[in-house]
Amino acid sequence: MMTGDRDGTLLGSVQRAIAVVDVVANARRPLPVKAIAQASGLTLGTTYNIVRTLVHEGVLQHEPDGLILGHRFSSLQPERTDGVFLARARATLREVSGELGVAACLSRFADGEVHVVDIVEGPHKPRVPLWVGPQDSAHASAFGKRILSDLATEDRLDYLARHPLKKLTRNTISDRRTLLQHLDTYRSASIDMEEYVLGYHCLAVPVQAPGVIGSLAVTAPAEAAPIDVAQVVKRMQSAASRLSLTLGADGLA
Template sequence: MMTASHDHTLIASVQRAVQLVDIVANAARPTPVKVLAQASGLSLGTTYNIVRTLVHEGYLSREPDGLVLGDHFPSLRSRDDEGVVLARVRGTLRRVTTELGATAYFSRFSEGEVNVIDIVDAPRNPRVELWVGIDHSAHATALGKQILTELDADGRLDYLSRHPLAQLTRHTISDLPTLLNQLERRPSSAIDTEEYAIGCTCIAVPVRAPGVVASLAVSLASDLKPVDTEPLVRRLQTFAGKLSLQLGAERFGQFTI
């Protein structure tokens, strides 16, 4: 139990700052200041003042859709915390979107499921409307296929046995042997052309780090020519390599650029 003397030594403003950082660190999505104020019970004015200081000191970072952890804070927590992953991923997705002019996606395999962790929209090529959840469409999306490629044969079959190959468009591969053959032929990148949504092509590459099975992807209009996909894949692989390092691959010598 905390004694009265100990209580007198606590600094309220520091407690509030730590509380705000902890909320952001455990959030799966960027957190707007208003949401942060509601979650913490602090007034909006107080929250804004504390956030301004935390951003200045590098413990939080502003994104267009809210706050994520800043450069200084991730080193203090487990690399696998949702907030840490989001903080490391968001900057790379933003750079992909800026350079390639395409909406960027980061997906991860966790607890037996494929999950979309973050998306950054490109104004001229907005995100594909996710009308079917990724848990029912990994076989029809490049970002899902790339993750399936990274699993071993048993893991791949286990996942596909639990998720029927729904025919989402006339281009969707819903035949298991055909899908498995395609996955084995393209280990370093994946593509779907109108398999998830008519008018859209998605390209994905792997992101590899200890304990991480993930993919980095972009979506573009389906009039993209095959010859144009090769330079896109190379650029995505460069971004994915840097992201792999950020997520911990350098500690084990698993990835070099």
């Protein structure tokens, strides 16, 4: 990754640090140090030392599942990268998960498909197992239905034409007309009452910015204590609005 130093004035330590940042900035998931070392071609010991320094300076930050970009990165690299999008998403998901005590998920529509960007588990409530990929289950999951609701009519019909409405549970809406009516009915939030997988409920609100159609969702076991849905939606919408503003300001389309 490092370029040649013909006149002997380049600092190898800086080049190695940039290589580490490049790897994290272009990753779609948090990366452990070993993965960063392998991708950058650096030794594990050198990578640990660089990571420790970059975390101290706020360029990288530790998460339970690996490293992501830190709060100072946007001032160094304003261009759009998957890593920047992940860092923004993770901050919001940790906020929502910590506040509500449940698993939180961010999804987005890109290249004609629904993609899960990131998931943060609740402190005592694990995330819903994604046993069917999001590209084949948007009609059954709250986060997928939220995105389908916000698509232009032409894009929504194109998506449904390419994806059969599989009956994932006894509660799944598998009739096209019924699903379209459902999508038009729930405009501010979408809910999944054991439609994707038995034993879990899911609630989703929109996340929208220039070039971004997404959804912020929370999941919890069906046997969990009853919640004030209206209050939870209000708090989620507040977090989603802040994230939408951040994504728009960063130009992360």
